[in-house]
Amino acid sequence: MAGVPGPGESRASAMAVEQDMFDAVVMADERFHGEGYQEGYEEGSSLGIVEGRQYGTLHGAKIGSEIGCYRGFALAWKCLLHSSTGEKDSRKMKVVEALIALLQHFPYGDPTYERLHEDLDRIRGKFRQLLQSSRTKMLRWQDLGSEMWACHACHILPWI
Secondary structure (H helix, E strand, O other): OOOOOOHHHHHHHHHHHHHHHHHHHHHHHHHHHHHHHHHHHHHHHHHHHHHHHHHHHHHHHHHHHHHHHHHHHHHHHHHHHOOOOOHHHHHHHHHHHHHHHHHHOOOOOOOOOOOHHHHHHHHHHHHHHHHHHHOOOEEEEEEOOEEEEEEOOOOOEEOO
């Protein structure tokens, strides 16, 4: 009769159902693992973006404050040395102008600039040179493990 399973067919269909159930259990583990991985990846990515933005904002503000201090210091020295005519003052003025030039070419608006840290190190070096030539006294102390500096014209500066 058509549509009525025979004795051999019912056994085959029962084995097929058992095999399907077994496959479902095995595949459920793989499926749940894949879904869990995908959910974890998406959540981790979004949290990473938030954490990265906070980290970038904090360190960008520190660098901006440091650069602003250098700029203010250099402009103050430029005003002080403007009317001086001595040879020593002439050398100081060249260092001040070199520092100002470095600061003017610093890429303030481009955080992806590849040579950002190299340029920042050059600015720090030129600032140190200006301090040495002007014999400005620096105060040094340890603050939470990072080296900190301060001078009469500047705020506290972290030099990493």
